[in-house]
Amino acid sequence: MLTGNAAAAWGARVSDIDYVAAYPITPQSEIVELLSKWVASGELKAKFVEYESEHSMIAGAGAASLAGARAFTATSSQGLAYGFENLFAVSGWRAPMVMVNVSRGLGMPMTLQVDNTDVFSARDTGWLQLHAETCQEILDFIILAYRWGEDERILLPVIVNMDGFFLSFTREPVYIPSQEEVADFLPPYEPPHGIAFSPEELAYAPTIILGHSYSYFRYQMHLAALKAKEVFYEIAREFGERFGRYYGPIEKYMLDDADIAIVSMNSFTSILKGAVKRLREEGYRVGVLKINMFRPFPNEEVADALSGVEGVAVFDLNLSTGAGGIIYPELLRSIYHMESRPRVVLDFVGGLGGKELTYGEIRFMVRKVVEAMRGEAEPTPYPYLLFTEEDVQRLAADMEIAGKKWGGF
Amino acid sequence: MYRFRFHGRGGQGIKTASRIFGTAAFLEGFNAQDFPMYGPERRGAPVAAYVRISREPIVSRGYINNPDVVIVGDETLLFDPIADPLRGFGGGVLFVNTPSTPRIELDGHVVTLDITGLALEYIGRTSAISAGVGAVASKIAGFTKSNTLDAVAMELEEIGVPGELIDKNLKLAEVSYDSVPSFDLESLPSIERSDFVDMGVVQVRLDDGYIGVATIANLGNTAIRKTGNWRILKPIIDMDKCTGCKICFAYCPDVSIYMGDDGKAHINYDYCKGCLICSSVCPFKAITMVREVKTL
Numbered sequence: 001m002l003t004g005n006a007a008a009a010w011g012a013r014v015s016d017i018d019y020v021a022a023y024p025i026t027p028q029s030e031i032v033e034l035l036s037k038w039v040a041s042g043e044l045k046a047k048f049v050e051y052e053s054e055h056s057m058i059a060g061a062g063a064a065s066l067a068g069a070r071a072f073t074a075t076s077s078q079g080l081a082y083g084f085e086n087l088f089a090v091s092g093w094r095a096p097m098v099m100v101n102v103s104r105g106l107g108m109p110m111t112l113q114v115d116n117t118d119v120f121s122a123r124d125t126g127w128l129q130l131h132a133e134t135c136q137e138i139l140d141f142i143i144l145a146y147r148w149g150e151d152e153r154i155l156l157p158v159i160v161n162m163d164g165f166f167l168s169f170t171r172e173p174v175y176i177p178s179q180e181e182v183a184d185f186l187p188p189y190e191p192p193h194g195i196a197f198s199p200e201e202l203a204y205a206p207t208i209i210l211g212h213s214y215s216y217f218r219y220q221m222h223l224a225a226l227k228a229k230e231v232f233y234e235i236a237r238e239f240g241e242r243f244g245r246y247y248g249p250i251e252k253y254m255l256d257d258a259d260i261a262i263v264s265m266n267s268f269t270s271i272l273k274g275a276v277k278r279l280r281e282e283g284y285r286v287g288v289l290k291i292n293m294f295r296p297f298p299n300e301e302v303a304d305a306l307s308g309v310e311g312v313a314v315f316d317l318n319l320s321t322g323a324g325g326i327i328y329p330e331l332l333r334s335i336y337h338m339e340s341r342p343r344v345v346l347d348f349v350g351g352l353g354g355k356e357l358t359y360g361e362i363r364f365m366v367r368k369v370v371e372a373m374r375g376e377a378e379p380t381p382y383p384y385l386l387f388t389e390e391d392v393q394r395l396a397a398d399m400e401i402a403g404k405k406w407g408g409f
Numbered sequence: 410m411y412r413f414r415f416h417g418r419g420g421q422g423i424k425t426a427s428r429i430f431g432t433a434a435f436l437e438g439f440n441a442q443d444f445p446m447y448g449p450e451r452r453g454a455p456v457a458a459y460v461r462i463s464r465e466p467i468v469s470r471g472y473i474n475n476p477d478v479v480i481v482g483d484e485t486l487l488f489d490p491i492a493d494p495l496r497g498f499g500g501g502v503l504f505v506n507t508p509s510t511p512r513i514e515l516d517g518h519v520v521t522l523d524i525t526g527l528a529l530e531y532i533g534r535t536s537a538i539s540a541g542v543g544a545v546a547s548k549i550a551g552f553t554k555s556n557t558l559d560a561v562a563m564e565l566e567e568i569g570v571p572g573e574l575i576d577k578n579l580k581l582a583e584v585s586y587d588s589v590p591s592f593d594l595e596s597l598p599s600i601e602r603s604d605f606v607d608m609g610v611v612q613v614r615l616d617d618g619y620i621g622v623a624t625i626a627n628l629g630n631t632a633i634r635k636t637g638n639w640r641i642l643k644p645i646i647d648m649d650k651c652t653g654c655k656i657c658f659a660y661c662p663d664v665s666i667y668m669g670d671d672g673k674a675h676i677n678y679d680y681c682k683g684c685l686i687c688s689s690v691c692p693f694k695a696i697t698m699v700r701e702v703k704t705l
């Protein structure tokens with residue numbers, strides 16, 4: 001039985017990391033606490049450095065990776081934001097480190113609970129992103145992430161995301177492969193262009209470049225990220241053969257004969273999967289499309305999974321204010337060129353700040369899609385907020401304590 | 410799937426209790442998933458933990474609204490509107506850690522045990538009830554004593570409890586285990602209910618800016634929560650010994666001590682959390698702490 005945080009620490013440990021850059025933040029701290037314990041006891045032979053901020057931490061881990069170390073770090077929300085600038089630096093260095101993000105909303109209003117807007121804000125930084133639904137996936141994705149990012153065709157850093165509380169503090173049975181088993185799959189990192197162990201003398205300096213070079217180097221990162229999907233299939237197949245757990249950029253759940261798909265990422269997908277069974281008993285032919293890989297975005301896989309589906313409900317546990325959910329436009333890009341794309345695609349924002357996702361809300365999503373399919377409701381590009389009568393009552397109580405004259409809805 | 414919900418106060422060990430139970434379930438061959446929920450609050454604030462156990466893979470996550478078994482680690486939470494431990498209780502088993510018999514009318518089984526009293530006896534601390542609470546849940550589920558005690562030892566070791574203290578906790582766990590009955594979970598009426606609650610979705614509209622920002626405008630809003638109810642030990646000032654030196658007044662972290670017109674210290678029990686600081690700093694040993702038993 002491991003929490004998501006412990007699964008992350010174990011994932012790093014069996015990946016035989018060399019360098020841990022640490023700075024604490026709830027709900028992530030348990031990860032680096034465990035790693036520091038193992039480094040102190042000698043169970044993990046790595047260098048552990050506690051930094052004074054996430055900004056230096058990410059730079060330090062990236063530099064270690066560039067020097068040839070297998071580097072690991074972890075953060076969350078405000079910490080990710082504080083180190084944000086250096087996300088671009090590390091990916092631009094093409095340093096294949098791995099960072100776990102434990103997703104949490106960014107204040108204000110302050111919360112410790114999940115809102116995936118933090119990790120999606122790192123969407124354009126050049127990092128690859130894998131998102132976990134279960135504690136087992138966290139551990140496995142970290143192992144995969146090292147093998148993936150370190151591949152010479154890719155050389156990009158990877159974020160492995162898990163939801164705060166719903167995974168970080170949730171314990172589930174997790175299979176921990178031995179270090180030897182993992183070593184066969186993930187050999188020691190031999191940086192092909194490392195600066196530390198080069199046989200020749202080298203200079204290494206960042207440069208300020210003109211547009212043609214800038215365009216070329218940025219686009220190289222883009223091409224490498226696109227290539228990464230193909231490489232993921234290769235290594236995920238080998239991982240599956242060795243460990244018996246097969247992963248792809250997406251996962252389909254009861255989708256093959258479905259008319260309606262709920263699209264989701266991360267831990268709340270488990271709740272949606274459970275609800276789908278019951279929705280089917282109520283007569284809705286519905287399935288779930290889970291997206292594991294956010295960068296590169298699996299356009300073809302998403303389009304393929306949604307061919308034959310008439311209506312789509314996108315569950316967005318995030319909010320880009322003034323636009324809507326963040327997965328929604330990504331998905332629309334995937335399906336726009338399909339010959340017969342789903343007729344209705346609606347966006348639903350829910351679970352923000354760890355708010356419970358109830359069955360009533362899940363059925364609401366499906367019903368709205370059905371109404372729009374029948375022409376009974378206007379399709380809209382704007383999201384619906386999943387918010388229940390009970391939420392209103394609780395909000396009213398909070399408003400009273402806060403001294404706000406609020407009239408309810 | 411069987412759903413267990415634990416309620417307690419921060420610092421009481423409820424999260425550990427839920428993990429003891431989760432591990433015991435795992436040792437019994439169940440799939441288990443445990444999940445504690447707490448905010449940034451300090452010690453004493455209500456916390457909850459959710460444990461699902463199943464012979465099938467668990468395709469679910471998060472809060473439990475329809476528990477089969479509710480475990481309440483602190484009797485004063487029973488009717489607390491925020492903790493609301495009876496929410497969704499549907500005729501299963503309710504366990505309350507209390508020395509008294511709670512006066513509640515409800516369909517289902519009510520089990521009580523004074524784990525706090527046992528913790529004082531076997532460990533000498535009121536806050537160390539996790540082993541007892543975990544063991545009680547484990548017994549209610551019908552798990553074996555050996556798996557229960559193994560789980561207690563594993564979880565306490567995990568959080569760095571030293572060996573001799575683990576032995577004392579094992580004693581507490583064993584006595585607690587032996588003091589409550591076990592139930593055939595499959596026969597509880599709550600089992601029929603699904604994991605899902607059906608709630609209507611409402612449309613949120615735009616409010617004025619001053620409403621739509623998360624600020625608190627009300628002075629003295631803590632008056633609504635009398636935080637003194639989570640006290641287990643109550644400080645009593647011996648007025649013959651009190652010299653009015655104000656040391657306790659300065660140290661009380663909850664500003665619950667005031668100096669009276671008589672020049673002596675007095676305690677506002679509405680907010681005193683029984684932290685023992687005043688009694689340990691009083692140079693005249695004027696403050697004694699006594700076990701407080703609340704009647705429900």
Ligand code: SF4
Nearest residue numbers: 651652654655657691
């Ligand atoms: S510290 Fe002791 S003597 Fe001094 S005011 Fe408080 S109770 Fe009285």
Ligand code: SF4
Nearest residue numbers: 661681682684685687
């Ligand atoms: S026990 Fe004493 S110091 Fe602690 S809250 Fe109560 S009055 Fe204050």
